[in-house]
Amino acid sequence: MRALVAALLGATVFASGAAGMATGAGDTGRLALPTYSQAYAPTTVDERGAWMEADEDERRLRESPSVIRDLALNAYVRGVLCRTVGDDRCRSVRIYIERVPAFNASMAPNGTMIVWSGLLLRVRNEAELGAILGHEFGHFELRHSVLGFRNQRSGTDLMAWASILIRNSGDIQYAAIGQIYAFNRAQEREADLIGFRYLAQSCYPGSAAADVWDHIMGESDATALGRRGRAQHKYVAGFFASHPTELARATYLRTASLAVAEAKPVVVDTHQAAMAAWLPIFLNDQIKLNDFGGSEYILANLAAGSGWTTPLLYARGELYRERGNPRDLVSAAQFYQEAIGRGDAPAEAYRGLGLALLRNQQAAEGQAALATYLRLKPAAPDAALIATLVSQ
Known part of the structure; x- marks a missing residue:
């Protein structure tokens, strides 16, 4: 029975490692995007369940008072997304801008993208906004929500069986928890890099992807100093971290941008004009x-x-x-x-x-x-x- 549990743990480790290998350093220079399927429909039980929950969340979101319904601002954000990932990919996305003063965006498997107002405040131009929107679309295109759910379910199943079949199963459970978080970090890195590929193939400079994280680190430092704390950044994420560190993201995205020779015409940036009415708010x-x-x-x-x-x-x-x-x-x-x-x-x-x-x-x-x-x-x-x- 111990051999069975060990085999299950090994499978979990392999799944996490496979996700990480897809985002290795050798991939940063390759800009080929995966073939996009416009009319994808959920097929498995996991996918149908994820879609059903996402549809219900979207129904609530449509009625939420926190959603900004300004047509001009929504058109601007959609325009940046379409210029970043392409019109064919952009058609499947429904964007909701929420008035939440924090740096975040997310995307559900059914095509719902949520952009927080704090993100719009912090990015300085269209390219930086495109970097984040491309990252979120990468999660959607690579089906990360479903894969993450499957990985988490496998890990929790393993922990449950280990607690029943093995007297001292703490080490196995601890390792399984670690693999769940490691899998999440691998997905975030993969989304970062495919988001960079969108940006590099668009009209925007790919260097903007790293610029975003440089600014976020600067803000974190300023917040810490303002609260009499210490500004510190680490390259290696903690055991329970669901995302790579800001320093790691800035580093591998900067490396990727330096590996690509970009000679693009300057784009007329409309970010400040689009934000003018909402900036004071x-x-x-x-x-x-x-x-x-x-x-x-x-x-x-x-x-x-x-x-x-x-x-x-x-x-x-x-x-x-x-x-x-x-x-x-x-x-x-x-x-x-x-x-x-x-x-x-x-x-x-x-x-x-x-x-x-x-x-x-x-x-x-x-x-x-x-x-x-x-x-x-x-x-x-x-x-x-x-x-x-x-x-x-």
């Missing part, structure tokens, strides 16, 4: 996360591409005022004043300026700014409260 959502270091990094990263625009200056003022240290209030007032000086600042910039000045013991200047806010926005929800501060 997404920035406000980010600031509410109480992550000063990470938010400051995101603002600086965006400014590196567009300069310190009015929305970025206003958001930076809000960020510093919310933290509220004495020096922060001085900086916040400066950022608000710079935004107001541009001539296109929202009325809320005067509100933020007034509150920052009041907290910094500059009563007359603060009340004047708040009075301007009330004049520009007399029906503001907080008008009565602000009027009280002005009259004191």
Whole structure:
């Protein structure tokens, strides 16, 4: 019986290793994409079950208040996906943008792709967005959801039988758990590399795939330092990690991009224009996360591409005022004043300026700014409260 369990464990290890071999270093230079089947339908019990659950999740998603239904923004995201993976592949995808201020996207086996607003905020151009969308489509094209379910079921079955048939089966169960996570990491690496292939064969530069993870590492460092922690990155993922580390992903994607000689014409990038109406909203959502270091990094990263625009200056003022240290209030007032000086600042910039000045013991200047806010926005929800501060 021990031999049987050992054989089962060996099969689990082999399955995980096979997934990893498909993404070995030798594959990074090969850009041939798998043959795509447009009208794929689930055939096995596992696939039909996964599709049924995904369909039910999509029905709930359609009615979710967190979904952004702006036609222009949705058309922009779909356009980037189609330019990345090709029109034939793009037709099978239904995209939902959710207002969630975190870096993430996902794709279900039935063709449902979910893109979080935090992802749109963090990427700097169409190519970086295409890198993430291509990664998610890679999961879909390679049927990773179904394969991952099968691997997890095999591993848990092995652990259950081992606990029954072997008295001291802890080592076997521990190894089986490790193989489940290793299989997930192998799938993520495989999706990274096929996503890079989509990007390399598109109009976008393949180097954008590594750029994304460089920025994510920078944000992680800034968050850690802002919370008085230590910035550290490892190449090898932990035992229970479901994804490769950010450093590993940046490294092998950069290696892949350097191995491909790219000579592409410059693409007119429309990311900033597509995000213009939503940028203040997404920035406000980010600031509410109480992550000063990470938010400051995101603002600086965006400014590196567009300069310190009015929305970025206003958001930076809000960020510093919310933290509220004495020096922060001085900086916040400066950022608000710079935004107001541009001539296109929202009325809320005067509100933020007034509150920052009041907290910094500059009563007359603060009340004047708040009075301007009330004049520009007399029906503001907080008008009565602000009027009280002005009259004191």
